[in-house]
Amino acid sequence: MTRYEEIAQRIQKDFQSQLKSNQIVIQIGSATCEKAAGSDLVREEFEKLVKATGRQDIRLKQTGCTGRCSREPIVGVFFPGQFPFKYEKVTVAKVQQIFEQHILGGKPVLNLILDKKTTKYYSHIVTLYPSNAPGFAEDKKWEDILVERLKAKHVDPETTRVFVGGNVNISNKVQGKQGVGMMIFPEKTLYHFASEAELDQIIQAHFVENKTCPELFAQIDSMTERFFSVYGDVAFFNKQTRLTLRNSGIIDPENMDEYIFNHGYEGLAKALAKNEPNFVIEEVLKSGLRGRGGAGYPTGRKWKDATTSPDPIKYTVCNADEGDPGAFMDRSALEGDPFSVIEGMTIAAFAVGAHQGYMYIRAEYPLAIERCEKAIAKARAAGFLGKNILGSGFDYDIEIRLGAGAFVCGEETALMRSIEGRRGQPRIRPPYPTQGGLWGHPTVINNVETLANVPVIMVYGADFFARIGTEKSKGTKVFALAGKINNTGLVEVPMGTTLREIIFDIGGGIPGGRSLKGIQTGGPSGGTIPASAVDTPVDYDSLTQAGSIMGSGGMIILDDSDCMVATAKFFLEFTQDESCGKCVPCREGTLRMLEILTRITDGHGSLEDITKLERLGKLIQKTSLCGLGQTAPNPVLSVLKNFRAEFLEHITEKHCPTQRCPKLVRYEIDEEKCTGCTLCARRCPVPCISGTARKPHVIDQERCIKCGECFTVCKFDAVKKL
Amino acid sequence: MITETKNTLPKEICDFIDVCLTREHPESYLIAVLHKLQQQFGYLTREHMDEVAQRLHVPASFVSGVATFYHFFRLQPRGKFSISVCLGTACFVKGADKILDAFRAELGVDLAETTKDGLFSLDCTRCLGVCGLAPVVTINDKVYSQVTPQQVPDLINRAKADLETTETKV
Numbered sequence: 001m002t003r004y005e006e007i008a009q010r011i012q013k014d015f016q017s018q019l020k021s022n023q024i025v026i027q028i029g030s031a032t033c034e035k036a037a038g039s040d041l042v043r044e045e046f047e048k049l050v051k052a053t054g055r056q057d058i059r060l061k062q063t064g065c066t067g068r069c070s071r072e073p074i075v076g077v078f079f080p081g082q083f084p085f086k087y088e089k090v091t092v093a094k095v096q097q098i099f100e101q102h103i104l105g106g107k108p109v110l111n112l113i114l115d116k117k118t119t120k121y122y123s124h125i126v127t128l129y130p131s132n133a134p135g136f137a138e139d140k141k142w143e144d145i146l147v148e149r150l151k152a153k154h155v156d157p158e159t160t161r162v163f164v165g166g167n168v169n170i171s172n173k174v175q176g177k178q179g180v181g182m183m184i185f186p187e188k189t190l191y192h193f194a195s196e197a198e199l200d201q202i203i204q205a206h207f208v209e210n211k212t213c214p215e216l217f218a219q220i221d222s223m224t225e226r227f228f229s230v231y232g233d234v235a236f237f238n239k240q241t242r243l244t245l246r247n248s249g250i251i252d253p254e255n256m257d258e259y260i261f262n263h264g265y266e267g268l269a270k271a272l273a274k275n276e277p278n279f280v281i282e283e284v285l286k287s288g289l290r291g292r293g294g295a296g297y298p299t300g301r302k303w304k305d306a307t308t309s310p311d312p313i314k315y316t317v318c319n320a321d322e323g324d325p326g327a328f329m330d331r332s333a334l335e336g337d338p339f340s341v342i343e344g345m346t347i348a349a350f351a352v353g354a355h356q357g358y359m360y361i362r363a364e365y366p367l368a369i370e371r372c373e374k375a376i377a378k379a380r381a382a383g384f385l386g387k388n389i390l391g392s393g394f395d396y397d398i399e400i401r402l403g404a405g406a407f408v409c410g411e412e413t414a415l416m417r418s419i420e421g422r423r424g425q426p427r428i429r430p431p432y433p434t435q436g437g438l439w440g441h442p443t444v445i446n447n448v449e450t451l452a453n454v455p456v457i458m459v460y461g462a463d464f465f466a467r468i469g470t471e472k473s474k475g476t477k478v479f480a481l482a483g484k485i486n487n488t489g490l491v492e493v494p495m496g497t498t499l500r501e502i503i504f505d506i507g508g509g510i511p512g513g514r515s516l517k518g519i520q521t522g523g524p525s526g527g528t529i530p531a532s533a534v535d536t537p538v539d540y541d542s543l544t545q546a547g548s549i550m551g552s553g554g555m556i557i558l559d560d561s562d563c564m565v566a567t568a569k570f571f572l573e574f575t576q577d578e579s580c581g582k583c584v585p586c587r588e589g590t591l592r593m594l595e596i597l598t599r600i601t602d603g604h605g606s607l608e609d610i611t612k613l614e615r616l617g618k619l620i621q622k623t624s625l626c627g628l629g630q631t632a633p634n635p636v637l638s639v640l641k642n643f644r645a646e647f648l649e650h651i652t653e654k655h656c657p658t659q660r661c662p663k664l665v666r667y668e669i670d671e672e673k674c675t676g677c678t679l680c681a682r683r684c685p686v687p688c689i690s691g692t693a694r695k696p697h698v699i700d701q702e703r704c705i706k707c708g709e710c711f712t713v714c715k716f717d718a719v720k721k722l
Numbered sequence: 723m724i725t726e727t728k729n730t731l732p733k734e735i736c737d738f739i740d741v742c743l744t745r746e747h748p749e750s751y752l753i754a755v756l757h758k759l760q761q762q763f764g765y766l767t768r769e770h771m772d773e774v775a776q777r778l779h780v781p782a783s784f785v786s787g788v789a790t791f792y793h794f795f796r797l798q799p800r801g802k803f804s805i806s807v808c809l810g811t812a813c814f815v816k817g818a819d820k821i822l823d824a825f826r827a828e829l830g831v832d833l834a835e836t837t838k839d840g841l842f843s844l845d846c847t848r849c850l851g852v853c854g855l856a857p858v859v860t861i862n863d864k865v866y867s868q869v870t871p872q873q874v875p876d877l878i879n880r881a882k883a884d885l886e887t888t889e890t891k892v
Contacts, residue, residue, distance in 0.1 A: 032850070032851065032852055032865065033851075033852045033854055033855055033867075035865065036852050036855055036858065036865035036866070036867040037855060037867055069852075069853070069854020069855055070854055070855070072854075072855070322851065323848070323849075324849070325809075325810030325811045325812075325814075325848050325849035326810055326811030326812045326849060326853050327849075327851070327853075328849075328851030328852065328853050328854070331851040332851075363757065363794050364794075364847065364849070364850055364851070365851060366863075401750075401753070401754070402753060402754065402757055403792075403794075404753055404756070404757070404792030404793070404794035404795060405792055405793035405794035405847075405848075406791065406792050406793060406794075407848065418753065419750060420747065420749075420750045421747075421749050421750035421751060421752040421753055421788070422752075422784075422787075422788065423787050423788055423791040424791065424792070425791075439747060480853060480854075481854075482811075482812035482815075482853035482854055482856060483811070483812055483815045483816070483856075484815065488812075488853065488854035488855070488856075489854050490854075520811065523811065554811065554853075556811045556812055556815060558815065562815060567814075567815075570811070570814050571811075574848065578848075580791075
């Protein structure tokens with residue numbers, strides 16, 4: 001038995017006995033977002049209540065975040081053998097209710113359940129996963145057929161609920177085959193049927209005769225099973241495919257045993273047992289994994305590039321400098337499952353022959369730093385880092401280096417300078433980091449999400465990974481969904497999923513009855529896709545074609561109250577502020593572009609400004625030294641392309657249709673409503689409001705400075721904002 | 723001008739620098755040293771930076787170059803409460819500018835300034851990664867989510883109240 005097998009077996013035994021002990025588990029989210037929503041207070045309250053009962057069979061467990069930000073804090077209650085209940089927006093007062101009614105009384109608090117999907121205490125939950133194989137009758141409403149058949153067999157539809165999941169990768173065996181996956185909880189049985197006759201067979205056996213139907217069993221991989229057994233009834237989750245976030249919100253991020261129990265370090269053990277670095281590189285190449293930081297360079301090729309150098313000293317680096325404002329998937333991954341990233345780094349190091357690695361994490365993420373520090377120490381203590389890893393003779397260790405608030409340090413050459421302790425200014429490539437990186441030695445730099453995928457490829461194989469996604473973009477991508485969307489949070493979907501599915505099926509659409517206006521991806525380096533292109537599939541090439549980029553995964557949804565010119569200006573202010581100042585096009589060019597945009601939003605723009613913006617933008621793209629400068633004009637150019645009419649309205653009409661640009665707003669007094677109270681005239685700082693008491697007042701538009709004071713103070717709603 | 727080492731650095735930091743000197747590429751730990759200094763004192767002083775330079779065997783210009791390059795490092799003292807309004811994209815879209823204005827009005831200071839009583843400093847940050855709960859504000863280490871401009875006076879008062887309770891305890 002290998003050393004890994006010994007460890008895995010011991011952990012297996014521990015966990016099995018824990019499962020047998022019939023504990024009630026209360027699971028509480030503990031990521032930065034959960035804490036911001038108040039999960040610490042919730043946890044303290046539960047601790048107090050559990051202690052007061054003196055019961056030993058109730059266990060509190062912390063997890064990272066599941067990515068359901070708008071409903072946090074989320075608390076899961078797991079009774080052995082029962083379907084898990086998840087509560088949303090839990091407060092201290094609700095903790096007492098949940099504890100008394102559910103944990104002590106056994107009756108779930110139905111009105112607090114996540115997404116209010118549950119109205120009754122179910123005996124079974126069935127989730128259907130229609131196949132994405134070509135030629136299969138997808139138009140068939142399998143959900144309706146199933147509900148109808150269950151009714152015919154007198155199965156109570158109130159206690160057996162049916163949900164439809166997305167085209168998720170439910171099982172390696174089912175993927176790519178014609179048919180429908182059918183998962184039944186709480187038994188955690190997965191069937192696979194390809195005809196109505198087969199469906200009848202399952203219903204007869206499982207629901208009528210209370211048996212199973214082994215000939216239609218499908219083998220379910222544990223990664224998918226444990227995610228769906230917790231979150232399978234929630235539409236936000238069951239349409240996702242979780243590879244990168246496979247453990248986030250499921251395991252305790254500080255418990256290495258639980259990570260190992262869930263196939264953790266199996267990938268590394270496999271790679272070390274083979275003892276062939278080339279095999280690892282070939283697998284990663286075959287899987288089609290591309291860099292998730294945004295540029296999409298094939299990961300396997302990057303690793304191969306590094307091995308061509310004869311230099312015996314090599315480094316691996318994890319780029320966790322998630323600087324794109326509006327992106328938070330790396331933070332969540334590091335807080336929810338740090339071991340996956342550390343294992344990925346170790347496998348990468350073995351493949352390229354590195355013995356030292358660095359994790360470069362933003363200083364703005366203190367909890368992620370703390371979790372990674374703990375995880376590295378635990379991995380070292382257990383022999384997964386350090387000298388002679390798992391008895392293989394391979395040495396590797398990881399050090400954490402902190403960023404210090406510089407967006408440009410996400411650029412690889414700047415990042416390396418920062419690790420070296422210097423000012424994070426980029427340099428010209430070549431030499432590329434894989435040839436001459438940290439202190440001149442070959443260095444492989446991968447993004448957090450990329451690395452978290454590596455163990456999956458090693459455990460399940462390159463073919464498994466390559467079956468997910470599109471021809472040129474393999475696997476899944478995590479998006480940080482934020483802005484004007486009902487379900488803000490983390491969404492992991494197979495490449496090729498359309499924006500519409502992400503925004504409306506998973507994201508739940510736009511709040512407040514407003515309509516979708518644009519989708520901003522790629523942050524300050526990306527662009528805004530208009531609502532008309534909502535059927536664009538998300539993969540590297542399609543997003544580029546639509547005028548934006550994949551980027552690191554920030555996805556900000558804009559509705560009809562958002563001003564596109566102001567949004568473009570926001571991003572330019574950001575890049576201008578973050579420009580390191582080394583090269584002229586970026587340092588001076590972005591400043592001039594910002595001046596023009598400010599002129600436009602102040603109401604002094606001319607049509608010539610559009611030509612100037614476009615010319616300058618293209619020049620900056622072509623002549624800047626690093627990625628920051630080369631992509632800085634993108635938000636402006638994409639808005640010019642996709643929302644040109646709005647731009648023109650700002651210039652020719654001096655009017656902002658969304659009233660987001662304060663200087664392009666006009667204030668008028670409604671004669672009918674004005675009572676002549678004189679309050680606005682007295683408060684006007686210019687003053688430009690005239691009129692006599694008890695008679696309607698008038699604003700002199702020429703002299704008005706658009707401060708909005710009259711609008712704010714009017715008690716009769718007589719001042720109109722146009 | 724060459725200044726003498728004044729021994730103003732706390733012992734832990736001197737010890738940390740000594741450990742760094744035994745490792746490969748000791749100068750690469752400069753940012754880590756500055757982080758530790760700022761954590762303890764709230765900002766970096768000229769004397770501290772000069773001493774770090776001498777102990778770490780790098781030019782003083784190198785240290786001040788790094789300290790001024792990164793936004794995270796502050797060269798001026800801060801208030802007891804460091805208020806930071808997130809101006810990331812999600813927060814911007816959800817109206818973070820109005821929250822910043824509310825803090826400006828309530829405290830009577832602009833960005834990067836400190837109130838006269840030395841209690842509050844106002845800053846902005848570029849994304850804390852809590853976009854799902856935008857807009858967010860941090861006061862020292864505590865993160866407040868889905869803040870509205872109306873809540874701003876309350877947040878300030880709560881911080882003041884916290885200070886009073888801790889001071890009476892002391």
